[in-house]
Amino acid sequence: MSHMPQPIPLFKVFLPPEEALLPRLRDVLYGGQISEGQPVYDFERRFGDFVELPHVLSFYSGTAALHTALILAGVKPGDEVISTAMTAEPTNMAIRHARARVVWADVDPRSGNLAPAAISARLTERTKAIVVVHYGGIPAPMRAIREIARVRGIPVIEDAAHALGARYEGRPIGDESEYTMFSLQAIKHMTTVDGGMLACRNPDDLPRGRKVRWFGIDRQTPRTEVDVDVVGYKYHMNNVNATIGLVQLDFIGSVIARHVANGRYFDGQLRGISGLELCMGDEAAEPSYWFYTVLADRRDDLSRYLTEHGIGNSLAHRRNDLHSVFADSRCELPGLDAFYSRMLHIPCGWWVSDDDREFIVDRLRDGW
Ligand SMILES: Cc1ncc(COP(=O)(O)O)c(C=O)c1O
Numbered sequence: 001m002s003h004m005p006q007p008i009p010l011f012k013v014f015l016p017p018e019e020a021l022l023p024r025l026r027d028v029l030y031g032g033q034i035s036e037g038q039p040v041y042d043f044e045r046r047f048g049d050f051v052e053l054p055h056v057l058s059f060y061s062g063t064a065a066l067h068t069a070l071i072l073a074g075v076k077p078g079d080e081v082i083s084t085a086m087t088a089e090p091t092n093m094a095i096r097h098a099r100a101r102v103v104w105a106d107v108d109p110r111s112g113n114l115a116p117a118a119i120s121a122r123l124t125e126r127t128k129a130i131v132v133v134h135y136g137g138i139p140a141p142m143r144a145i146r147e148i149a150r151v152r153g154i155p156v157i158e159d160a161a162h163a164l165g166a167r168y169e170g171r172p173i174g175d176e177s178e179y180t181m182f183s184l185q186a187i188k189h190m191t192t193v194d195g196g197m198l199a200c201r202n203p204d205d206l207p208r209g210r211k212v213r214w215f216g217i218d219r220q221t222p223r224t225e226v227d228v229d230v231v232g233y234k235y236h237m238n239n240v241n242a243t244i245g246l247v248q249l250d251f252i253g254s255v256i257a258r259h260v261a262n263g264r265y266f267d268g269q270l271r272g273i274s275g276l277e278l279c280m281g282d283e284a285a286e287p288s289y290w291f292y293t294v295l296a297d298r299r300d301d302l303s304r305y306l307t308e309h310g311i312g313n314s315l316a317h318r319r320n321d322l323h324s325v326f327a328d329s330r331c332e333l334p335g336l337d338a339f340y341s342r343m344l345h346i347p348c349g350w351w352v353s354d355d356d357r358e359f360i361v362d363r364l365r366d367g368w
Contacts, residue, residue: 008360010291010312011187012351014255016247028243036214036236043242044197046249051164052172053180053199057209058242062161062183062196064235066094068212069179069198070129072205073155075100079128082119085321086112086336087133091159092320095131102329103127104321109338111279112136112293116144118335123152130156134163134173136345137189137259137290138281142168146176155179164189165256166288173288174199184245189259189290189349190252192241255350256288262348262357263289269361270294275302276364277342291316292348298368299342305368306346311360313346 015021028039040058048056059065075081077099083092086107095102106118112135119130130149132140142158149156158174160166161183166173174180182188184195200206208230211218216232270278275297281287296302306313319340320326321333346360 007310008312008347008352008356010314010316010345010347012349013186013191014189014248014251014350015191015244016251020250021244021247024243024247025240028239034240035238036219037239039239039242039246040237043237043245043249046246047182047197048199050249050252051174051182051197051199053174055200055203055206057198057200057206057213058237059196059198059213059235060237060241061090061194061235062159062181062185063090063094063097064213064233065181065183065196065198066090066131066157066159067097067233068209068235069157069181070094070098070100071212072200072209073129073157073178075128078126080124080126081129081131082122082127083131084114084133084135085319085326085333086135086317086339087159087320088161088317089320089323091131091133091161092326096325100128101126102326104329104331104333106333106335107339108141109335110277110295111138111140111281112336112339112343113138113140113281114145115335116141116148119145120148123148123154127152127154130154131159132156132177133159133161134166134287136279136293137162137166137263137288138279138293139163139166139168139173139285139287141282141285142176143282143284157181161185161188162290163288164252165260167286169284177201179205184241189256189288190245190248192237192245192248195237195241195245258350258352259289259348260287262352263287263292265357266292266348266361270364273364274367279343289348291345293343293345295339295342296344297342299344302368303344306344306363309363311346311363313344315343316345
């Protein structure tokens with residue numbers, strides 16, 4: 001039996017209805033100001049309200065936001081940054097942009113998220129930051145990770161690219177860390193076509209962050225009088241992307257709510273299936289379920305079976321330690337070996353209807 005009438009994709013772009021978006025886009029496109037201006041600042045404020053983190057800077061990508069976070073955290077060439085290999089490449093490429101050394105810590109084989117004890121084991125004198133990914137939208141064990149960082153006085157940079165709307169200990173994701181990045185790339189919970197947001201715990205980071213994102217220039221000072229005293233990049237967001245973001249914010253609450261409803265449905269319905277385990281965070285984690293990850297015996301057979309039934313599925317990411325560019329960081333990662341050999345992502349986003357999710361559960365119960 002195959003899924004009728006349409007296959008269920010693993011990812012799908014959400015954009016607001018045309019009647020909400022196009023008039024606003026037309027106004028900004030032909031309004032004479034398309035680079036960084038008021039819509040960008042309005043978007044930063046409203047996004048900050050949405051994620052309940054007050055000090056937010058916008059960027060043209062999440063990768064640019066991560067690179068800037070590393071600079072603001074004081075990471076210098078040759079420093080060590082602890083990170084996870086179970087992520088998309090940009091997490092770790094940003095560390096290389098800062099010309100720092102990527103040090104892998106192992107993951108918990110039940111969630112794919114960094115294991116606190118593994119972070120402790122990789123700390124050295126040269127560790128200058130810890131980058132934590134909430135893989136697939138499941139919050140990492142932040143209580144323990146923050147404690148490790150606090151004791152050593154090391155900043156934590158949360159890569160919340162998959163975790164917009166997730167919560168931890170009843171608080172919004174990123175609540176306590178020095179820096180938290182959200183990606184607004186095409187297939188994330190929320191997109192501005194491309195974009196990234198950086199929440200900074202310390203408001204003093206904002207002026208420096210604004211300089212780093214725009215050639216080192218302080219935009220408050222007249223251009224011919226300004227002195228550029230730091231290396232800056234062309235990382236700013238423009239008014240067009242920001243306008244898409246402003247309109248998205250009117251819809252995104254219900255989009256994320258549907259990811260969460262589907263994820264919780266799977267949490268309830270997929271228990272006890274032979275050969276299938278569910279991915280779980282700790283008891284304080286409230287995931288926002290960007291995709292839904294299962295751990296399966298005979299994973300490749302399951303993948304083929306789901307594809308035959310029109311159910312999108314994929315590994316989505318190659319463990320980053322396998323890439324040549326990170327060869328000098330290689331080390332034993334048994335937790336990741338266990339997770340990576342069994343993980344498979346299935347759809348649970350806003351486009352997965354009640355019928356779709358029942359169909360997915362039924363096929364998994366049938367066995368593969
Ligand atoms: C975990 C993770 N971190 C960082 C990024 C980078 O975000 P962007 O594509 O907005 O640069 C992505 C996605 O692309 C991601 O999945």
